[in-house]
Amino acid sequence: xxxxxxxxxxxxxxxxxxxxxxxxxxxxxxxxxxxxxxxxxxxxxxxxxxxxxxxxxxxxxxxxxxxxxxxxxxxxxxxxxxxxxxxxxxxxxxxxxxxxxxxxxxxxxxxxxxxxxxxxxxxxxxxxxxxxxxxxxxxxxxxxxxxxxxxxxxxxxxxxxxxxxxxxxxxxxxxxxxxxxxxxxxxxxxxxxxxxxxxxxxxxxxxxxxxxxxxxxxxxxxxxxxxxxxxxxxxxxxxxxxxxxxxxxxxxxxxxxxxxxxxxxxxxxxxxxxxxxxxxxxxxxxxxxxxxxxxxxxxxxxxxxxxxxxxxxxxxxxxxxxxxxxxxxxxxxxxxxxxxxxxxxxxxxxxxxxxxxxxxxxxxxxxxxxxxxxxxxxxxxxxxxxxxxxxx
Numbered sequence: 573x574x575x576x577x578x579x580x581x582x583x584x585x586x587x588x589x590x591x592x593x594x595x596x597x598x599x600x601x602x603x604x605x606x607x608x609x610x611x612x613x614x615x616x617x618x619x620x621x622x623x624x625x626x627x628x629x630x631x632x633x634x635x636x637x638x639x640x641x642x643x644x645x646x647x648x649x650x651x652x653x654x655x656x657x658x659x660x661x662x663x664x665x666x667x668x669x670x671x672x673x674x675x676x677x678x679x680x681x682x683x684x685x686x687x688x689x690x691x692x693x694x695x696x697x698x699x700x701x702x703x704x705x706x707x708x709x710x711x712x713x714x715x716x717x718x719x720x721x722x723x724x725x726x727x728x729x730x731x732x733x734x735x736x737x738x739x740x741x742x743x744x745x746x747x748x749x750x751x752x753x754x755x756x757x758x759x760x761x762x763x764x765x766x767x768x769x770x771x772x773x774x775x776x777x778x779x780x781x782x783x784x785x786x787x788x789x790x791x792x793x794x795x796x797x798x799x800x801x802x803x804x805x806x807x808x809x810x811x812x813x814x815x816x817x818x819x820x821x822x823x824x825x826x827x828x829x830x831x832x833x834x835x836x837x838x839x840x841x842x843x844x845x846x847x848x849x850x851x852x853x854x855x856x857x858x859x860x861x862x863x864x865x866x867x868x869x870x871x872x873x874x875x876x877x878x879x880x881x882x883x884x885x886x887x888x889x890x891x892x893x894x895x896x897x898x899x900x901x902x903x904x905x906x907x908x909x910x911x912x913x914x915x916x917x918x919x920x921x922x923x924x925x926x927x928x929x930x931x932x933x934x935x936x937x938x939x940x941x942x943x944x945x946x947x948x949x950x951x952x953x954x955x956x957x958x959x960x961x962x963x964x
Contacts, residue, residue, distance in 0.1 A: 680710020
């Protein structure tokens with residue numbers, strides 16, 4: 573292969589990598605940005621465009637990306653009483669009291685979706701007031717959670733992840749204010765028209781009492797405090813205590829409102845594919861040589877080298893994607909390694925990983941100019957000791 577052909581191949585893969593990165597940023601950056609601008613426009617516009625569709629897209633797409641980036645960025649892995657690895661954090665909401673926060677949040681999101689999906693003239697006044705009250709409660713919890721994760725934001729270098737987490741919560745706040753404002757405006761118009769047509773003197777008196785913005789919020793706040801009272805009763809009956817929502821934030825470690833001191837963090841024990849290579853039957857896992865990992869000598873087979881070569885390529889081309897993959901692997905790989913205690917279990921994991929190994933090989937042969945060279949150089953002994961496994 574001459575120099576021109578090599579340069580052409582390098583250019584091809586460079587363009588391909590650029591396209592992958594562009595697609596990644598469209599999904600992670602452009603779509604949330606466009607939805608944010610659209611939500612702000614609809615908030616101020618007299619005639620909002622596609623507000624229902626945009627609201628649904630914001631809630632669902634934003635929620636999915638929020639969860640993915642939150643898990644990848646913070647790696648919450650246990651309550652404050654549990655020891656977690658150095659790269660992980662404890663739960664930001666206590667699992668014991670978490671339902672006291674999760675239930676109101678779910679009800680608030682459902683209420684917000686109903687406000688955007690059902691016209692005001694099809695909602696009974698008291699039902700609408702309860703919907704708005706649930707939305708208010710949801711936003712109070714959302715603001716508290718934003719403050720809760722604030723201190724961990726400072727310790728993470730990935731500013732884009734931090735920005736997106738708050739960007740999603742900002743969008744939910746804008747959607748909530750917009751929904752409440754528009755709904756109350758429509759309800760007032762309905763009350764005024766119904767008052768004129770009311771045949772009953774009592775109904776006319778009721779419409780008169782809530783005919784303006786200054787009086788309608790009283791009904792909303794009455795519903796708000798009624799819901800709070802009902803929740804408090806439920807918390808007490810469930811044995812959680814009236815202050816359960818507060819304990820959900822404070823009975824944690826690592827976060828802004830945390831008041832507990834966790835056990836010392838654990839160091840990573842090892843790579844579970846390393847465990848497979850060293851612990852399986854040699855006729856099955858096929859160990860090749862010794863290698864070096866974090867200064868320690870390990871047994872290396874081809875499956876381990878291929879997986880690490882794939883990870884190395886991802887790290888070179890997109891460090892942020894690599895970080896998410898690495899965190900996911902660390903979170904689930906190390907616990908798996910603790911259960912690979914017999915050669916038979918190592919053999920089973922080896923076979924389970926085979927399809928993924930083939931995917932990695934095909935991927936490397938598509939994107940890398942010298943895939944075998946990349947695979948070969950993984951975990952090479954730094955002291956160049958002869959690493960044959962003849963004694964096996």
